[in-house]
Amino acid sequence: MAKNKKNKKSMALRADRHALYQESVQDSEFELDFVQDTYKDIRKRKPVTLREDFAGTARSACVWTKRNKNNRAWAVDFDEEVLEWGRKHNLEKLKPKQRERVEFIQSDVLTVKTPSVDVVLAFNFSYWIFKQRQQLLGYFKSVHKALNDDGMLFLDAFGGSEAHSTQVEKHKLDGFTYHWDQHSYNALTQDMQCYIHFRFPDKSRLDRAFSYSWRLWGGQEIDDLLIEAGFSKVRFFVQMFDDDSGEALDEFEETREVVDHECWIAYIVAEK
Ligand SMILES: C[S@@+](CC[C@H](N)C(=O)[O-])C[C@H]1O[C@@H](n2cnc3c(N)ncnc32)[C@H](O)[C@@H]1O
Structure with a gap:
């Protein structure tokens, strides 16, 4: 077993x-x-x-x-x-x-x-x-x-004030949790680095499954x-x-x- x-x-x-x-x-x-x-x-x-x-x-x-x-x-x-x-x-x-x-x-x-x-x-x-x-x-x-x-x-x-900050937003979905990670933010240039992570009930994780380097x-x-x-x-x-x-x-x-x-x-x- x-x-x-x-x-x-x-x-x-x-x-x-x-x-x-x-x-x-x-x-x-x-x-x-x-x-x-x-x-x-x-x-x-x-x-x-x-x-x-x-x-x-x-x-x-x-x-x-x-x-x-x-x-x-x-x-x-x-x-x-x-x-x-x-x-x-x-x-x-x-x-x-x-x-x-x-x-x-x-x-x-x-x-x-x-x-x-x-x-x-x-x-x-x-x-x-x-x-x-x-x-x-x-x-x-x-x-x-x-x-x-x-x-x-x-x-x-x-946009809005939250867009100009780092934060992680979590949503529980069917069989996994979706994380939207505003990982870093340059308040001067408005460059942002974001990731999508997925977490699972068995505690395993797919970190940085997707990565986005954007200008806000x-x-x-x-x-x-x-x-x-x-x-x-x-x-x-x-x-x-x-x-x-x-x-x-x-x-x-x-x-x-x-x-x-x-x-x-x-x-x-x-x-x-
Ligand atoms: C965030 S996904 C969008 C997926 C989907 N369209 C949606 O609405 O969720 C971004 C996609 O853009 C593609 N991409 C990024 N820059 C591109 C470019 N200059 N020309 C064509 N595809 C590009 C990436 O390969 C990736 O698949």
Whole structure:
């Protein structure tokens, strides 16, 4: 008995970090509902073509093609390992006809060439990897070019006093705990180093399963760069909180004002 126990691999060793990521960080269904509804409200038509930048496992691109038989998607990431995981676990789950409407592209988002699309997504703050103004401007310009005339870029951002500090946020999920670790922060340059760790009930751990070196861009800075890149209008949709409990709600409201808040999170929608 004891011997078996010893030989048994820990939960961390048996875990798949990409599956845990998708479970804890990504809600493609919710994000795509937001994209579809917002695009339709503004443009009075449904978007059909979508490019998922910094796609990772390309989950959103795959879900997009399942939603409508006319939908097409391109998923762009420069890391072959994560794209390969996405082919095996997300693409393979689609029906053959749906699979034909998704293309995985291993490329840098700064230089990728894709057909013109209605929507480009860059979620989970991935564009914060571009720390220099010229780099981020160059990225926004290249997205602007890749969009149809009535196309839109969807981004997200967070901020508030807690964003400018080191802290670890823990969420207990089914079978593991997700840790968001704002590990270090340079208050001068706004450079931040963040990690995702996973902890398991058998006390084993996957430390630094994912690592992010970002610049904490401010909302107005992002708005300015998008306009400079050629976008005609930028909207912020900020997550709402329950007045009584203070709990974050699954509701995002268009606003230009977040009053002295310790933590805000928003979708940013840039219209071509
Ligand atoms: C935080 S993950 C995003 C995953 C997913 N899109 C999401 O919303 O959760 C960031 C991904 O961006 C990719 N990446 C970072 N810089 C990139 C670049 N310049 N071009 C293409 N992919 C990049 C990384 O390989 C990684 O898979």
